[in-house]
Amino acid sequence: MQIAPPDFDRMFGALADHTRRDIVRRAIDSKEGVAELASHYPMSFAAVQKHVAILERAGLVTKHRIGRRKVVRTNVEGLRVARRLLDQYEELWRGRIDRMTQLVNEYTRETDQ
């Protein structure tokens, strides 16, 4: 599965907020709609709705219809992808150092000849 960098940015931008992380956590196994979710937070329904929309755009939650209700559900596969991408990015600076070392060695070989 390929995720382009903009999706990655969006995903982590979405997770950078405490309330949104909490929503993602709750929505793993709850069957709550936006209104029920909103009751857990000291903020307006509209504010929670906005948070859910940001998470939805980032692919972290989806809305499912159960009968007449719409419930918010965490996209666990999305989280797994995020985790995998993070592992890759964690290696970024180590990768740079490896490339620097390679360059330095290349130069040394050239001057040795």
Add this chain to the structure above:
Amino acid sequence: MTVTAVRKDPHALTMTLDAEFEASPERVWQLWSDPRQLERWWGPPTYPATFTKHDLKPGSRVEYHMTGPDGDQPKGYWDVQTVDPPHSLAVRDGFANDDGSPNTDMPTGEMRVSIEELGAGRTRMSIVSIFPSTEVMEQLLAMGQEEGMTVAVGQIDAILAEEGATL
């Protein structure tokens, strides 16, 4: 492994990475001062960097872009703060818009490089990344800063842990 230490201070919001090279400080400095060499290590082979403006003088702006596998070209810049070849370099790094102007919606970070001779032909390079706030730190992780990354990994782990063994 040439990375000898990675220190992360969540209170001071800094990350320091030390690496050692079997080369002189002058040689290590070239990796930064020569844009053609910089391009060979700043981005991974799959996302190479191109430095379109590169003059390491205080007050100057270094401009670069990355080129992704799909041809996308995210742009970035460094505002050079201090330069002391071959010992140190300090820049503020930010993200740029398509036209190359600084993206003011995105936070800027600070990166300090110091290069120290260890003797016996060895040189230590330290990279210090300084983040103005935890929020900025978390945002910067998307661009590959390790500290922010660790924070987010922790968040995702915490979220997944609540789901327990079903994963």
